[in-house]
Amino acid sequence: MLPINKCVKIAIKNCKEFDKKSISKILIDLRYKTALACNRAITYLYTFALENMEYKKQTGLSIDEKEHFGKSYSAWVENRMNEIMETCNSANVAQTRQFVVNRFKDDKKKGLFKGEISLSNFKKNIPIIIHNDSYKILKSDKGFHIECGLFNLKYQKEHDIKRVTFEIDKMGNNEKSTLNKIIKGIYKQGSAQIIQDKKGKWYFIISFGFEVEKKELNMNRILGIDLGITKVATMQIWDNDKELWDRLSWKECMIDGDELIHYRQKIEARKKQMQIASKAVGNGRTGHGITTRMKPLEKMNDKVSKFRETFNHKVSKYIVDMAVKYNCGVIQMEDLSGFTEQQSESLLRNWSYYDLQNKVKYKAEEKGIIVNLINPYMTSKRCSQCGCINENNRDCKNNQEKFKCVVCRYEENADINAAKNIGLPNIEEIIKESLKVKKIN
Numbered sequence: 001m002l003p004i005n006k007c008v009k010i011a012i013k014n015c016k017e018f019d020k021k022s023i024s025k026i027l028i029d030l031r032y033k034t035a036l037a038c039n040r041a042i043t044y045l046y047t048f049a050l051e052n053m054e055y056k057k058q059t060g061l062s063i064d065e066k067e068h069f070g071k072s073y074s075a076w077v078e079n080r081m082n083e084i085m086e087t088c089n090s091a092n093v094a095q096t097r098q099f100v101v102n103r104f105k106d107d108k109k110k111g112l113f114k115g116e117i118s119l120s121n122f123k124k125n126i127p128i129i130i131h132n133d134s135y136k137i138l139k140s141d142k143g144f145h146i147e148c149g150l151f152n153l154k155y156q157k158e159h160d161i162k163r164v165t166f167e168i169d170k171m172g173n174n175e176k177s178t179l180n181k182i183i184k185g186i187y188k189q190g191s192a193q194i195i196q197d198k199k200g201k202w203y204f205i206i207s208f209g210f211e212v213e214k215k216e217l218n219m220n221r222i223l224g225i226d227l228g229i230t231k232v233a234t235m236q237i238w239d240n241d242k243e244l245w246d247r248l249s250w251k252e253c254m255i256d257g258d259e260l261i262h263y264r265q266k267i268e269a270r271k272k273q274m275q276i277a278s279k280a281v282g283n284g285r286t287g288h289g290i291t292t293r294m295k296p297l298e299k300m301n302d303k304v305s306k307f308r309e310t311f312n313h314k315v316s317k318y319i320v321d322m323a324v325k326y327n328c329g330v331i332q333m334e335d336l337s338g339f340t341e342q343q344s345e346s347l348l349r350n351w352s353y354y355d356l357q358n359k360v361k362y363k364a365e366e367k368g369i370i371v372n373l374i375n376p377y378m379t380s381k382r383c384s385q386c387g388c389i390n391e392n393n394r395d396c397k398n399n400q401e402k403f404k405c406v407v408c409r410y411e412e413n414a415d416i417n418a419a420k421n422i423g424l425p426n427i428e429e430i431i432k433e434s435l436k437v438k439k440i441n
């Protein structure tokens with residue numbers, strides 16, 4: 001069995017016990033105190049670690065926490081946090097302490113004591129952290145809501161309030177299904193966070209865990225994927241025991257790019273139209289300054305990212321299902337991490353593939369599939385049959401889709417040939433070696 005941990009983000013609409021303004025004020029206050037307490041706590045942890053190091057240097061021993069503090073040092077820190085977060089549910093404070101301790105461990109790993117980074121510091125937009133026992137997801141005819149314990153006993157008595165009930169805003173089907181599974185206990189409920197976006201809207205981020213059955217896939221079978229534009233993905237399977245590629249039907253091994261291309265054209269055209277329109281309107285629309293003119297563009301970007309989400313979800317699912325169906329324990333594809341969103345935003349191109357790559361990785365890992373990202377250099381110009389690398393293997397001017405080897409005369413669709421190369425074990429080294437030999441010759 002393979003343990004998986006995930007999160008779901010859901011928007012809060014209303015709160016039963018308070019009006020919008022009051023609950024917002026309460027949350028902002030909690031958040032402010034959380035930030036204060038976390039900053040204090042991480043400074044304590046840092047100072048103590050330094051003192052401990054010094055003590056160790058002198059005595060060869062660690063400081064006896066029980067003797068000095070009457071308890072473990074982190075329990076002592078939690079008490080200090082409780083003093084600052086004076087109205088807070090103490091389970092949530094404990095969870096917040098865990099959050100700080102983890103952050104401090106991360107800082108140490110990243111080189112805090114080698115002077116490579118400075119100590120983390122928590123801003124006022126820090127999430128409010130909720131212990132998994134402090135909230136409950138409930139479902140009624142009116143929809144989902146979350147009962148959440150935010151306050152400690154003293155505050156509850158003084159203000160005659162127990163739990164706070166948040167109503168959930170509209171959700172997608174994926175989110176609904178996740179919440180249902182948490183309610184039914186199929187997913188194990190983890191801790192949660194309450195955050196606020198820039199527009200002031202509040203969200204619950206709920207973590208949950210489950211286990212998937214790990215099907216034993218064959219690690220000697222590699223699914224190679226070539227990403228492209230006219231064909232979004234072309235797949236070939238290399239069997240390392242048989243030293244052969246599987247025979248796959250054309251239809252099954254290729255994911256057509258028509259839908260993506262049409263959408264891209266539509267969006268680029270609309271962007272142009274909008275630019276023209278905004279110029280034509282000119283100063284007439286500047287009532288609210290630049291923000292008024294930005295809104296349609298923002299809306300469109302929102303649509304684009306929704307399209308990308310759905311499209312890439314579909315494609316990545318297809319790819320990973322294909323790997324499972326054909327018993328491939330390994331997926332190999334080109335490394336696209338070098339492309340940032342900004343670099344190629346206008347093309348609406350590479351970033352979309354980078355996201356696709358991440359989704360493939362994410363889904364593959366759930367099935368126990370290893371994903372190798374490789375440098376695609378020359379994979380489109382290498383003949384998958386005889387290994388010859390030659391510029392003339394591709395006739396880029398006249399026929400993009402065709403691959404014809406100048407040495408062995410092997411003919412194949414260019415994407416299929418590239419996918420065959422990408423799926424080979426150690427393909428990067430194979431190409432490096434043959435380029436070396438070529439130079440010597």
Ligand SMILES: [Zn+2]
Nearest residue numbers: 383386405408
């Ligand atoms: Zn050849």
